[in-house]
Amino acid sequence: MSGRERPRGRLPEGRVRTLFEVDRPDRVLATGGVLLVILTYLAVLDRIVVVADGSGSVPVLAALSLAGGTALARLVRPRWALVCFLALVAVGTQQYVASLPATVALGENLGPFVGDTVSLLTGMSILRIINADIWALTLTPAPTVFAWYLAVRRRYVAGAAVAGSTLGLLVLTGDAGATTTLLGAVGVAAAAGFGTVEATPTAVDASRRSVLVGLGGAVVGASVLDVVPSERAGVGGDGLGGFGGDATTTEANLLADSESLQIQGSISLSPTVRFRIESERVGYWRALSFDRYSGRGWIRTGETEPYDGTTAPPPGPAERVRQEVTLAGQLGRLPALWKPVEVDVPASVDAYQDGSLAPTRSLREDESYTVTSARSEATPADLRSAPEQYPDSIEQRYLALPGDFPSRVADRTADIVGDAATAYDVANRVEAWLEANRDYSLDVDRPGGDIADQFLFEMDAGYCTYFATTMVAMLRTQDIPARFTVGYTPGERVGESSWVVRGFDAHAWVEVYFPGYGWQQFDPTPAGPRRLNEQQRLEQARLSDEDNVDTNETGPGEWSPTPTPTATPETTVSSGDRTATAIPQRSGVAPPGLSESDPTTPTPTPGGAAGSVTSEQAALAVVALAGGVAALRLAGIDELAYRAVWLRYQPRNSPLEDVERAYARAEYALEARTRTRRPDETVRQYAAAVGDEPFQRLARLYERAMYAETASESDADDAVELAAVVVGS
Amino acid sequence: MSQHTTATAGETARRVIDNIGEVIVGNENSIEHLVVALLGRGHVLLEDVPGVGKTMLARAVATSFECEFKRVQFTPDLLPADITGVNVFDQADQTFEFRPGPVFANVVLGDEINRAPPKTQAALLEAMEEQQVTADGTTRTLPEPFFVVATQNSVERDRTYELPAAELDRFAVKLSLGYPDPDDETEILGRVVGEHPIETLEPVATTEDLVAAQTTTAEVTVSEEVRDYVTRLAGYTRENAQLGVSPRGSVALLQAAQGRAVLNDRDYVLPDDIQQETRPVFTHRIRVARGEGDPGDVVASALEAVPVER
Secondary structure: HHHHHHOOOOOOOOOOOOOOOOHHHHHHHHHHHHHHHHHHHHHHHHHHHHHHHHHHHHHHHHHHHHHHHHHOOOOHHHHHHHHHHHHHHHHHHHHHHHHHHOOOHHHHHHHHHHHHHHHHHHHHHHOOOHHHHHHHHHOOOHHHHHHHHHHHHOHHHHHHHHHHHHHHHHHHHHOOOOOHHHHHHHHHHHHHHHHHHHHHOOOOOHHHHHHHHHHHHHHHHHHHHHHHHHHHOHHHHHHHHEEOOOOEEHHHHHHOOEEEEEOOOOEEEEOOOEHHHHHHOOOOOOEEEEEEEEEEEEEEOOOOEEEEOOOOOOOEEEEEEEEEEEEEOEEOOOOOOOOOEEEOOOOEEEOOOOOOEEOOOOOOOOOOEEEEEEEOOOOOHHHOOOOOOOOOOHHHHHOOOOOOOHHHHHHHHHHHHHOOOHHHHHHHHHHHHHHHOEOOOOOOOOOOHHHHHHHHHHOOOOOOHHHHHHHHHHHHHOOOOOOEEEOOOOOEEEOOOEEEEHHHHEEEEEEEEEEEOEEEOOOOOHHHHHHHHHHHHHHHHOOOOOOOOOOOOOOOOOOOOOOOOOOOOOOOOOOOOOOOOOOOOOOOOOOOOOOOOOOOOOOOHHHHHOOOOOOOHHHHHHHHHHHHHHHHHHHHHHHHHHHHHHOOOOOOOOOHHHHHHHHHHHHHHHHHOOOOOOOOHHHHHHHHHHHHHHHHHHHHHHHHHHHHHOHHHHHHHHHHHHHHHHHHO | OOOOOOHHHHHHHHHHHHHHHHHHHOOHHHHOOOOOOHHOOOOOEEEOOOOOOHHHHHHHHHHHOOOOOEEEEEOOOOHHHHHHHEEEOOOOOOOEEEEEEEOOOEEEEEEHHOOOOOOOOOHHHHEEEEOEEEOOOOOEEEEOEEEEEEEEEEOOOOOOOOOOOOHHHHOOEEEEOOOHHHHHHHHHHHOOOOOOOHOOOOOOOHHHHHHHHHHHHOOOOOHHHEEEEEEEHHHHHHHHHHHHOOHHHHHHHHHHHHHHHOOOOOOOOHHHHHHHHHHHHHHHEEEEEOOOOHHHHHHHHHHHHHHOOO
């Protein structure tokens, strides 16, 4: 084959070469492997741009890059291609830096830039970068052009290395899912394997193959082990909050991770007491909020900075409320009324860009902190009259929806809000609609596809995460800035101004921005069924004597509130004309009509596995199955199984074939017991060296059959009998 | 001409080997190879230092089969006619009468064949190949059986005419007896005291027995697998030496292997037979480039590298 003599990577002059040579399947496969890796990371980048709702198009950019790579491969030598690659990287970096806020000089940008890179490599999602879309778009061309250039130049392994490194970066940031990573690993293995075959026509020797297989196995194994759990839970159980590694309680799901939140399927309630709070005013004890919606969960973007002790109070009328919190267990957040302006915490404090504060270490049991919050006193009338011109920074961050967000959500929302004139009315109607039209249930299958879309169109029940997610998404379709907020509901009232908060009080709700008044809280979750669920869980825990369920103040029916619960000024949520989301009252007695055998009692579902199989899981299963079959084949299991049958069962044929097969069986069995027959060893030599007497007699019969081509029926009988003796012994 | 069964032929061959052993002490392997070559109708080249019993071996073979034995001492002035024979003018009858040369015998010993000029060597080699001689335009067939044992001195290389590769190729096997080991030499010394054993050696088979055994040998089954094995062995030498084994060499190996099978009372050839005969049949046909080992190494690695079964 003349192609073999041609030096690799160098094209003969004046000769146009087709990319896919039918007579060289190894080349086609190796090229396909590189392309597969390129496509996997492009898919991830595309997803990032779509989620971040960027304006550029990864597919277009990728097509241009592939065309550019092909052109380069025909025109320039590798050295110049490398220069092109570096130039593209430089241009991309420059573009990204230029997109950063202009307030910071380039020199000052370098520090955070390096810091960002380090945190990306240690698992920070790219989506947490503010300009994630630009970051992804600037990353697209350079590796694509270069990897494809190398593939076209038949440097498959180098091409796969470039593309694989890019994918590897995305794996490290956690943005590439298990399926994507697997596909990428398959591509790298294919490119390396077939590329090697292509480069060395005399076949790949076993040792090299075993190295490749080992490498592939390591990559695949690592990706499955690492990525799958993070897809499952979205929570590392980092001990930060003391929420435990079990992400299936509402609390752990909502509060364990301050950077992102993965929406779960079924979930359970934890009755453990978390903290006791002394406050003149009651409301939702807010921990933090998330701004970027990915369709599957929530991500908090932006830097975390050390808290310098000053927080601007919310605009508009506000009341200062001092809260003293004593922890009953480890906690890594500072739940307090919105908006905290002064804190006294026995640890240093970080400020998030949404105005949330969090301790840099977990606070321990019996530690306490005080927070003074400036609580907005805006009235519905105020909010209705608020202007609807939002600052750019608010619009940019809190109006974004994924690029592929279903448009039917906007249509349905427009129907629901009808002729609502102000943002406040829109928010109220959405909140009321969700409360009235969706049931509360902790036992849900996490849907495939966009959560908000599914909850609005396909599901009829969910819990707070679903309600709040959907409401934020709906408001954003109406150009009303909103964000997803997590924290705790007031909890059990144990004194005039004392509240005990348990794990199941963890909650998610919605904040809507009103110019002139700041963020106002809305809760679309039906409060009644939620509290009922929590109460049942509490009683169940008390019955089964679980630890840390009660403090000495709590317990069934100890403190009866004397004030009338209606129309209290403490209504936290600003829907002043409705009381549905007002202060939760401790209801010591279950409402009539619901017995203990109520089927809505949430059942803890360990492992958090949803009942149905998503398409992603199915794809993963198919890939894993194929991998398993391939591994079995590689390990020779299928042959072993075939051998086992073949060894013990011999159908009779002609005497010649019978003798030959009998010998083959016996030799196989003997080789397993002693040593294999060397290729240069004759039957007689092997029999003399290792065989016992029956085998030697069988070898004589075989010699006659093989070399004299004579065997009688009785020879065949003898041979089969002798083989049985040898195999059996 | 009758044909013996394999067992009879094998029995004959073993008897002859034992008989030769009476005269030649040690060297059982070489004797076996020689008899095996004889069964396969091949000729033998003995390369050795002088005085190790080359002539004795040839004579013992002839005696054992009750064959006519002739010996030609090759010298630089030996002429082709000295081997093939000459036409002599008979004065009385006024006719030419052919006086057959020494080649007209069942067993011919060509001693120190490399001392004669090429033309004379060629006369013997033509006789070996064609089993006939041509003198003055008349072609005469040589007797059956016809077996040439040629010897070559491995010392005194000067003033010799080394056999060209093409002529070496005509010998089925090349053997060397080598010095006997000390015990055997003591034994030899004991035997030559008094009458030399060759003088009292008795025939143990007839010439007809030999021809019948040769016919039997030619009939031994060679399976496809064995032929394939031989082809691959020869192919290996061609790829790994300057000059590899010719197809004639492959044929010679098969014939020797047939002889080996007969010696073991088998009417089919095993790869084992091939392996045993490969060395003496192949080695003298291989040329290696200077400084790249010797032909024996090539044969050894061929036996190691070529798998018995495909």
